[in-house]
Amino acid sequence: MIINSRFFNRSELIGFVSLAVLLFLILPLSLDIFRLNLVAKYLTYAFVGIGLVLCWGYGGILSLGQGVFFGLGGYCMAMFLKLEASSVANTKIQSTPGIPDFMDWNQLTAVPMFWKPFYSFPLTVLAIIIVPGIFAFIIGAAMFKRRVGGVYFAIITQAIAAILTILIVGQQGYTGGINGITDLRTLYGWDIRTDHAKFILYFVEVVLLFGCIIAAQFIRLTKLGRILVAMREQEDRVRFSGYSVANFKIFAFCAAAIFAAVGGAMFTLEVGFMSPSFVGIVPSIEMVIYTAVGGRMSIFGAVYGSLLVNFAKTMLSESFPQLWLFGLGGLFIAVVLAFPSGLSGIWADYVQPRIDRLLSSRKPKAAWTESSVADGAPAE
Amino acid sequence: MLIGHQPKEFLLAVSGLTVSFDGFKAVNDLSFYVEENEIRVIIGPNGAGKTTVLDLICGKTKATEGSIQFRGKELTKLKENEIVKTGVGRKFQTPSVFEDLSVFENLEISFPRGRSVFGSLTFQRDAKVKERVEEVAEMIFLKDKLSTYADELSHGQKQWLEIGMLLIQDPDLLMLDEPVAGMSVSERAKTAELLNRIIKNRSVLVIEHDMKFVEDIAHKVTVLHQGQILSEGTMEKVKNDPKVIEVYLGH
Amino acid sequence: MFGDYSLGDLGAILAMQGFAGLILFSVYVLMALGLAIIFGQMGVINMAHGEFMILGAYVTWMTSTTVQHYAPWLFPGYFFIAMTLAFIASGSLGMLVEWAMIRHLYRRPLDTLLATWGLSLILQQAYRSVFGAREVGVELPDWMMGSWQATDSIQIPINGMFVMALTILITIAVSYVLFWSSWGKQVRAVVQNRVMAGAVGINTEKVDRYTFGLGCGIAGIAGSAFTMIGSTGPTAGQLYIVDTFLVVVFGGAASLLGTIASAFSISQTQSTLEFFMSGSMAKVITLLTIVAILMMRPQGLFALKVRK
Numbered sequence: 001m002i003i004n005s006r007f008f009n010r011s012e013l014i015g016f017v018s019l020a021v022l023l024f025l026i027l028p029l030s031l032d033i034f035r036l037n038l039v040a041k042y043l044t045y046a047f048v049g050i051g052l053v054l055c056w057g058y059g060g061i062l063s064l065g066q067g068v069f070f071g072l073g074g075y076c077m078a079m080f081l082k083l084e085a086s087s088v089a090n091t092k093i094q095s096t097p098g099i100p101d102f103m104d105w106n107q108l109t110a111v112p113m114f115w116k117p118f119y120s121f122p123l124t125v126l127a128i129i130i131v132p133g134i135f136a137f138i139i140g141a142a143m144f145k146r147r148v149g150g151v152y153f154a155i156i157t158q159a160i161a162a163i164l165t166i167l168i169v170g171q172q173g174y175t176g177g178i179n180g181i182t183d184l185r186t187l188y189g190w191d192i193r194t195d196h197a198k199f200i201l202y203f204v205e206v207v208l209l210f211g212c213i214i215a216a217q218f219i220r221l222t223k224l225g226r227i228l229v230a231m232r233e234q235e236d237r238v239r240f241s242g243y244s245v246a247n248f249k250i251f252a253f254c255a256a257a258i259f260a261a262v263g264g265a266m267f268t269l270e271v272g273f274m275s276p277s278f279v280g281i282v283p284s285i286e287m288v289i290y291t292a293v294g295g296r297m298s299i300f301g302a303v304y305g306s307l308l309v310n311f312a313k314t315m316l317s318e319s320f321p322q323l324w325l326f327g328l329g330g331l332f333i334a335v336v337l338a339f340p341s342g343l344s345g346i347w348a349d350y351v352q353p354r355i356d357r358l359l360s361s362r363k364p365k366a367a368w369t370e371s372s373v374a375d376g377a378p379a380e
Numbered sequence: 381m382l383i384g385h386q387p388k389e390f391l392l393a394v395s396g397l398t399v400s401f402d403g404f405k406a407v408n409d410l411s412f413y414v415e416e417n418e419i420r421v422i423i424g425p426n427g428a429g430k431t432t433v434l435d436l437i438c439g440k441t442k443a444t445e446g447s448i449q450f451r452g453k454e455l456t457k458l459k460e461n462e463i464v465k466t467g468v469g470r471k472f473q474t475p476s477v478f479e480d481l482s483v484f485e486n487l488e489i490s491f492p493r494g495r496s497v498f499g500s501l502t503f504q505r506d507a508k509v510k511e512r513v514e515e516v517a518e519m520i521f522l523k524d525k526l527s528t529y530a531d532e533l534s535h536g537q538k539q540w541l542e543i544g545m546l547l548i549q550d551p552d553l554l555m556l557d558e559p560v561a562g563m564s565v566s567e568r569a570k571t572a573e574l575l576n577r578i579i580k581n582r583s584v585l586v587i588e589h590d591m592k593f594v595e596d597i598a599h600k601v602t603v604l605h606q607g608q609i610l611s612e613g614t615m616e617k618v619k620n621d622p623k624v625i626e627v628y629l630g631h
Numbered sequence: 632m633f634g635d636y637s638l639g640d641l642g643a644i645l646a647m648q649g650f651a652g653l654i655l656f657s658v659y660v661l662m663a664l665g666l667a668i669i670f671g672q673m674g675v676i677n678m679a680h681g682e683f684m685i686l687g688a689y690v691t692w693m694t695s696t697t698v699q700h701y702a703p704w705l706f707p708g709y710f711f712i713a714m715t716l717a718f719i720a721s722g723s724l725g726m727l728v729e730w731a732m733i734r735h736l737y738r739r740p741l742d743t744l745l746a747t748w749g750l751s752l753i754l755q756q757a758y759r760s761v762f763g764a765r766e767v768g769v770e771l772p773d774w775m776m777g778s779w780q781a782t783d784s785i786q787i788p789i790n791g792m793f794v795m796a797l798t799i800l801i802t803i804a805v806s807y808v809l810f811w812s813s814w815g816k817q818v819r820a821v822v823q824n825r826v827m828a829g830a831v832g833i834n835t836e837k838v839d840r841y842t843f844g845l846g847c848g849i850a851g852i853a854g855s856a857f858t859m860i861g862s863t864g865p866t867a868g869q870l871y872i873v874d875t876f877l878v879v880v881f882g883g884a885a886s887l888l889g890t891i892a893s894a895f896s897i898s899q900t901q902s903t904l905e906f907f908m909s910g911s912m913a914k915v916i917t918l919l920t921i922v923a924i925l926m927m928r929p930q931g932l933f934a935l936k937v938r939k
């Protein structure tokens with residue numbers, strides 16, 4: 001394929017390889033399993049971040065409801081694990097054995113119909129992709145076809161996040177309420193709580209993450225990626241070039257939702273529970289800030305942003321809890337006011353030129369076809 | 381006037397077109413007809429409703445009443461992107477190009493292929509695309525700027541780029557809203573030359589204030605005033621129409 | 632669920648819930664008024680608006696304790712002092728924020744949203760550090776307690792009526808300022824064409840600063856009213872921000888009348904539903920209805936047709 005004659009340009013390739021080395025080698029070799037599991041947890045937000053890069057950075061569609069999709073993915077996975085953990089043998093002491101404990105506490109006597117498919121793992125995996133995808137499609141179609149965008153879209157997605165949280169908390173019998181779905185144990189009989197399992201799950205997640213990175217990079221390099229950028233700048237011009245702008249926005253939003261859902265499902269596996277505190281307004285907007293810190297136009301930036309901000313959060317809120325909110329708030333303001341392209345922008349402006357000078361490439365400037373692909377948009 | 385003609389002889393037949401913004405009729409019961417390969421210029425004082433007419437034809441604004449027939453298709457019922465596909469291209473008054481993309485990419489996006497979501501995911505930048513982009517870039521004097529980002533272009537170059545983006549669509553009806561406004565004298569001359577070259581084999585609807593320019597290119601002129609046609613015909617005829625002289629050319 | 636009540640009962644319930652919703656309505660109106668001014672007139676999304684409200688609530692609380700302690704004879708009227716102080720405090724903070732942050736972000740509404748969210752986190756933590764995490768509540772003077780027996784089955788709380796009256800007054804004052812005063816004309820001139828307004832000699836920076844300050848100041852007054860229905864804590868404001876934004880959007884931004892009508896319908900729906908189901912389900916249904924309506928009519932209920 002011509003457009004993909006260079007899937008990554010040189011600096012992207014460096015970014016890709018160094019991220020692979022970091023995640024596949026350095027971190028697993030240097031961290032104990034507890035810390036590695038923390039990294040795995042942070043990385044689940046990188047899935048959301050990559051989606052936001054496409055949808056917000058490229059398409060200009062700011063969703064403040066990504067927690068909804070993260071949560072949908074997470075709850076699908078959690079329900080599967082919960083049903084497996086609620087075998088009759090494990091739940092003999094309940095008044096209705098064989099159903100999840102929270103259902104029993106809320107006087108349910110049978111698993112409701114809509115949770116039934118989650119007895120099957122293949123159906124669960126399907127649901128993790130399809131449910132958020134369809135949900136995003138409905139929201140997107142309703143809004144974008146009517147030309148709702150910008151801040152209106154942001155606020156409505158935020159309201160949807162609020163609604164879903166209240167609903168989950170309110171419908172304890174079906175969702176586990178405020179505590180969420182907890183006490184998850186095995187996946188097909190394989191205990192996910194052991195160190196060994198955590199180690200393996202980490203690698204599964206990193207492989208999936210690289211899958212998402214490659215998928216996002218692919219989308220970015222196709223004409224669709226350029227149309228997203230074009231749309232962000234001059235929506236009307238895209239429309240009058242013969243494109244249905246709404247369809248492209250729906251695509252970007254659905255893609256972001258599915259990425260987020262995969263992250264959510266992995267979150268459940270890594271952490272062993274899912275709760276409404278990862279669905280609502282606050283987590284959703286925090287996911288946006290991870291992306292902004294990494295650089296809203298940079299796929300790799302989203303990964304580093306998720307890692308660094310969450311790392312800082314853990315460090316600060318362990319030792320100086322009162323400082324954390326000041327730090328996070330300051331970060332929001334600083335990124336927006338002073339560093340709109342985030343860490344990747346700082347890298348591209350200050351670090352990359354130095355490296356280039358050191359390596360001082362003698363290659364002639366690339367021809368236009370190549371450079372217009374490679375430089376199609378600023379990245380790492 | 382043109383009452384006796386069958387509408388289907390015309391490329392574009394606008395009849396009884398009215399749009400009202402909260403009671404204010406920006407375009408009021410407007411009818412006019414454009415033939416194949418005709419170059420029609422719309423003139424009129426500011427606020428006459430010229431831009432609104434183009435907005436109505438290309439679907440940006442929905443008509444309150446009336447019909448717009450293009451090659452026998454009713455445009456008022458179509459969405460913007462569908463109107464583009466029937467062969468109508470529109471240039472805006474202020475240059476609207478994609479500043480974060482290169483000149484090449486700007487032109488490529490307008491290339492009429494792979495316009496669906498799936499189509500754009502599988503779109504290939506093949507020899508045909510490159511050839512066409514280079515050909516158009518040559519026409520719009522931007523051949524050596526293909527890898528330049530559009531935000532680095534001058535105002536005039538952006539106007540040309542937008543015209544180029546329309547050319548690559550190869551529309552049957554080209555609508556240009558004040559294409560030479562804000563251009564330097566030399567850019568103006570080049571644009572006139574450009575327009576004279578690209579109007580071959582298609583109909584063109586131009587809004588322009590520059591009378592010299594209008595005289596140069598117009599087959600027929602329509603004078604708009606307060607959303608209605610004040611006068612229509614050759615430049616010669618329009619220029620000598622006392623009504624026109626009073627409201628427009630007079631000052 | 633309606634079956635258990637007779638028609639007369641139902642009427643009384645609706646009326647009672649309606650009056651109970653008055654304070655919520657007032658808080659919504661005052662919050663939304665401020666937001667609508669800031670968003671409608673300046674295009675800025677102020678996510679920290681709830682924190683400006685809470686500042687007003689804390690000021691009210693401080694005034695009430697200070698007055699109780701040092702000047703008990705003033706207590707019956709302390710609310711008026713508190714409200715003035717709340718307006719001044721939130722308004723000045725608003726002007727400071729406009730100067731330090733917002734003015735760099737005009738024309739980037741999504742970025743104002745993120746930056747003001749950051750500000751809201753900082754303010755929340757600041758309140759926690761200064762006032763403690765514990766929620767505080769004010770004591771009302773005697774004359775505001777109790778309620779007025781309208782009929783034998785309908786009681787109307789006096790503080791509700793008081794806040795209501797106050798809200799109406801403030802709304803009228805704000806409309807006056809925005810629509811009839813010369814300053815309001817300047818504000819609208821800046822909204823319509825910033826460059827032209829600057830060219831004809833309007834100090835656009837000053838107009839922006841005072842507009843933002845006014846919006847935040849009204850939020851401060853909302854905070855005063857808020858102390859009557861809820862206890863004040865560092866994060867209490869956050870609970871209101873999404874609701875009030877929906878009020879603004881639902882009413883059609885930039886239309887004050889729309890804002891009031893939408894605040895009224897939303898608060899009344901919410902408090903009526905609350906009688907028949909749990910508070911959380913009432914909220915879900917209210918929010919869902921708004922979102923559904925907004926999806927069908929994105930310009931809001933009372934929006935004017937404006938040129939894009």
Ligand SMILES: Nc1ncnc2c1ncn2[C@@H]1O[C@H](COP(=O)(O)OP(=O)(O)O)[C@@H](O)[C@H]1O
Nearest residue numbers: 401406425426427428429430431432937938939
């Ligand atoms: N979407 C709209 N809403 C309200 N008024 C409009 C809209 N579009 C155009 N107008 C009004 O219609 C009139 C004609 O405008 P326009 O077509 O731009 O004039 P011209 O291009 O001839 O200078 C103007 O008075 C303008 O204010």
Ligand SMILES: [Mg+2]
Nearest residue numbers: 430431432473
């Ligand atoms: Mg015009």
